[in-house]
Amino acid sequence: MPSNPLPRPVTAAGRDALAALLADPSAATVAVDFDGTLAPIVADPEQARAHPGAVPALAALAPRVASVAVVTGRPAGVAVRYGGFAGVPGLDHLVVLGHYGAERWDAATGEVRAAPEHPGVTAVRAELPGVLERAGAWPGTWIEEKGRAVAVHTRRAADPQAAFDALTGPLTDLATRHGLVVEPGRMVLELRPPGMDKGRALLEHVRETGARAVVYAGDDLGDLPAFAAVEKLRADGVPGLLVCSGSDEVQALAARADLTLDGPAQVVAFLAALAEAMPA
Numbered sequence: 001m002p003s004n005p006l007p008r009p010v011t012a013a014g015r016d017a018l019a020a021l022l023a024d025p026s027a028a029t030v031a032v033d034f035d036g037t038l039a040p041i042v043a044d045p046e047q048a049r050a051h052p053g054a055v056p057a058l059a060a061l062a063p064r065v066a067s068v069a070v071v072t073g074r075p076a077g078v079a080v081r082y083g084g085f086a087g088v089p090g091l092d093h094l095v096v097l098g099h100y101g102a103e104r105w106d107a108a109t110g111e112v113r114a115a116p117e118h119p120g121v122t123a124v125r126a127e128l129p130g131v132l133e134r135a136g137a138w139p140g141t142w143i144e145e146k147g148r149a150v151a152v153h154t155r156r157a158a159d160p161q162a163a164f165d166a167l168t169g170p171l172t173d174l175a176t177r178h179g180l181v182v183e184p185g186r187m188v189l190e191l192r193p194p195g196m197d198k199g200r201a202l203l204e205h206v207r208e209t210g211a212r213a214v215v216y217a218g219d220d221l222g223d224l225p226a227f228a229a230v231e232k233l234r235a236d237g238v239p240g241l242l243v244c245s246g247s248d249e250v251q252a253l254a255a256r257a258d259l260t261l262d263g264p265a266q267v268v269a270f271l272a273a274l275a276e277a278m279p280a
Helices: 012-023 054-064 076-083 119-134 159-179 196-210 222-233 252-254 264-277
Strands: 028-032 066-069 096-099 101-107 111-114 142-145 150-153 181-184 187-194 213-218 241-244 259-261
Touching: 012 028, 012 101, 012 213, 012 241, 028 101, 028 196, 028 264, 054 119, 066 150, 076 096, 076 111, 096 196, 101 187, 101 213, 119 150, 119 159, 119 187, 159 181, 159 187, 196 213, 196 222, 213 222, 213 264, 222 241, 222 252, 241 252, 241 264, 259 264
Parallel strands: 028 066, 028 213, 066 096, 213 241, 241 259
Antiparallel strands: 096 101, 101 111, 142 150, 150 187, 181 187
16 A cells, blocks of 8 residues: 555546546656745745655656656745755756746756846836835835845734735836736735746746646645646646645635645645656
């Protein structure tokens, strides 16, 4: 009996996708978000680290499938560092699509490739402190520098939701003036170039690999475009399994998932079980 039994998707589409993946793993792509999916959410994003079982699970999975991809809004190099992905035997098929695909790190080469930075990010970076000051005093709100994007976190504020709501308008106006968009998340507002999202990154990667089955796991609003990409692939005849790393904060994701798991520990257990269920 397998040490980690595979959970059963609640939808027919999810069950079909899981069956297709297990029937031909070498033609499958398994893609996962980082924060909240492989790594627990923490108050300070700089302290985020992958669940201890994440790297062993990915290393067991990677040789059996066409590709394993970590799709994240973080810079690729940061995700590699916080994930502990570099120099791990068995992870040659792992790629990290950082900044929503604007950066790519390949385990096989250890190199990061990147597109040029949008000039609006530089302008927003300079103006953001003044915009926050004029929007009112929200102690605990802070700015995260993300290289090709900037994010404002409200989770540490006395009233995180009130701060989030109050800042959404001013930050949207700032982003629009400089040709950027605002992507809301779990008590975070990220200002980034348009056309950068996990759905686009995932679709491009699946087309590159020629995958004939896809799994995507995520936990936040920023993962909705990736869910939409999997749904598009399904419409095009590519089976896809949608996994939600469960959170009461993001019901929109859970409502569309084929399988909901209770955070990174269960996601990692699922990945390990998936690898165990595949032929070596």
